[in-house]
Amino acid sequence: MTEFRQHEALVEAYAGITAVVGDLDDLDLQRPTRCRGWLVADLLATLTTEAAVHHLDLTVDLPDAPRPGPLARTVAVTTMDGLLSDDAVRPAGWTDEEYLLKATGRLPLTDADRTELGEVAGWFPLLA
Numbered sequence: 001m002t003e004f005r006q007h008e009a010l011v012e013a014y015a016g017i018t019a020v021v022g023d024l025d026d027l028d029l030q031r032p033t034r035c036r037g038w039l040v041a042d043l044l045a046t047l048t049t050e051a052a053v054h055h056l057d058l059t060v061d062l063p064d065a066p067r068p069g070p071l072a073r074t075v076a077v078t079t080m081d082g083l084l085s086d087d088a089v090r091p092a093g094w095t096d097e098e099y100l101l102k103a104t105g106r107l108p109l110t111d112a113d114r115t116e117l118g119e120v121a122g123w124f125p126l127l128a
Contacts, residue, residue, distance in 0.1 A: 052076040
């Protein structure tokens with residue numbers, strides 16, 4: 001029962017955020033928030049990344065379940081890219097989903113990944 005209540009609380013929280021965000025214009029996205037002074041756009045990108053990664057967590061054993069949507073996936077991948085240096089890039093063979101799972105430590109890097117990433121492999125997971 002507790003898990004259900006937590007799920008309900010999460011759904012309510014995201015519904016509240018969605019309702020507020022729908023009324024924002026571009027200038028509002030550049031305003032600081034009360035959350036550590038982050039810009040609204042950065043806070044929304046962080047929440048979107050968190051939601052996309054946790055969506056993958058929930059579907060890991062459900063191969064036919066819908067994956068995170070393309071916009072959420074793009075925001076999450078862009079967030080992970082931002083955690084790498086300008087000179088570092090993910091292996092070209094990784095899908096967005098594989099990148100998100102490896103960047104958050106949900107999938108381990110393979111020996112081939114470590115070879116391709118070089119010293120950047122030591123930065124993984126990028127977000128835990």
